[in-house]
Amino acid sequence: MTHDARRYAALPSPFAMKRGGELHGARVAYETWGTLSEARDNAVLLLTGLSPSAHAASNADDASEGWWEAMIGPGKAIDTSRWFVICVNSLGSDKGSTCAASINPATGEPYRLDFPELSLEDVANAAQVVVQGLGIEQLACLIGCSMGGMSALAYMVLHPGSVRAHISVDTAPQAQPFAIAIRSLQREAIRLDPHWNKGRYSDGSYPSDGMSIARKLGVITYRSAMEWNGRFARIRLDPERRDDNPFGLEFEVESYLEGHAQRFVHTFDPNSYLYLSRASDWFDIAEYGNGSIMEGLKRIRIEKAMVIGVSTDILFPLEQQEQIAEGLRAAGAAVDFVALDSPQGHDAFLVDIPNYSRAIGGFLSQL
Structure with a gap:
């Protein structure tokens, strides 16, 4: 398996983390598909769940199948003949980004548990460094799946005006006790x-x-x-x-x-x-709204959104996706809420490609 498609963005050094601590000489891995327009206004950023790499789909430099192969490519739902797609490997993940297994420059040894406490806000800020480094002022669309959906909410609340439209896939505004x-x-x-x-x-x-x-x-x-x-x-x-x-x-x-x-x-x-598992537990959009999920979501300023959930998802239940849709609507966005009946539960976005393609492709084609 080749990693020729993998590119790296250096994070500012020091890179300050939300919960204290900082990283020196850190980087994140990312891959891209399609061509950035001259106006730099056709960029779609994809933030992943806990375990995937930046290799969301095959490309000229790496022909191996990506984790969302059926969704990304020319003529597919996320059409790379129109969109410039960027997928970032989360900060803290061992798929090319700086993580607990990386060498700590202060000691010359792997960080292990000396890695600073990681939050999804740090994941969002690191992804934003990639976008800025590519010269993109505003994303046409930000897509977040599962854990990446929470990272996407953090991205939009921390970087107002940097996103035009959003697709929220099987995620939540905060982790529930289950x-x-x-x-x-x-x-x-x-x-x-x-x-x-x-x-x-x-x-x-x-x-x-x-x-x-x-x-x-x-x-x-x-x-x-x-x-x-x-x-x-x-x-x-x-x-x-x-x-x-x-x-x-x-x-x-x-x-x-x-x-x-x-x-x-x-x-x-x-x-x-x-680290990534605990970061998922910690995330709570209500922190940005004086303890209220609705007030936290209301701080997000985008034009359009689509929120997709699955009735059989026990990890990120449908009522949590409804909260996201209501909050973004209250903030002034035009929101489509799509509730699918796929039997596959939380993993449906990786499996029920026909339904997700129809929803995501339909939304993107109207932007």
């Missing part, structure tokens, strides 16, 4: 793995069990019970696919989760996962 509880368990699974070793693991002693359980918990919440029932029912594994351990894998759904976990383990830095 989402915080799940993420807390995921972090606990990692921290309880003896190989985690208070963040001082190595490739040879990586906390595989903790990361595996964290991923399984995630996958369970990213989909809906309806989908689990439809896909797996109570189907049992063939005897040769079962393991012999007492209480070992017996059902098809257990094997599916195991496969997902094995593909994820060793592809993500555990400390970076902990």
Whole structure:
């Protein structure tokens, strides 16, 4: 797999973090598709969920399939023959951006848990450095998916006037107790793995069990019970696919989760996962509105928005997307609210491409 498409933006040094602390010599990775117009008015910024890289789609420099391949490209919903698309890898993620696994210039060793406390406001500010570095005064559209949707709200509230239109995908104005509880368990699974070793693991002693359980918990919440029932029912594994351990894998759904976990383990830095997970818990737009979500959202000044949610999403429930739509409307934006009935739950934006393409492509074509 080539990384030739990956580009890097240096952050100002020092880069001040919201919760105190600062980074020196930090950078974020990003990729682009399409061509920036002479007026620099056709830029679309995409902010990602917790685990994806900046490689949202294949391009001339990297032909490998991106995480939103079906959405981005010439003639697709996010049409790169019209839009200049930028996808930024979150600050704190180990996919090319400065993170807990990066070398701390002060010590010459990886930061590990000396990395400053990370917030989604820091993720937003780092992404804005990329946009400014490309000479873009105002984004035509800012798209945020899942965690990236929260980062996008932070971006718009911290950088007024820098965004014309917004597409909010399966996200929330603040984390709800259920989402915080799940993420807390995921972090606990990692921290309880003896190989985690208070963040001082190595490739040879990586906390595989903790990361595996964290991923399984995630996958369970990213989909809906309806989908689990439809896909797996109570189907049992063939005897040769079962393991012999007492209480070992017996059902098809257990094997599916195991496969997902094995593909994820060793592809993500555990400390970076902990930092991004906690940043998601901390985010709260109400901090900008004297404790009120509506007042916080009212501080966002954009012309148009589309808010998409899924009725089966248990992690970012539909009523939270409705709050975003109401708040942006109260702030004076023309808002389309799209409630989809996809059975795939939170992951629908990665799976139910026909419905999301129709909504996102329709909205962008009217800008």
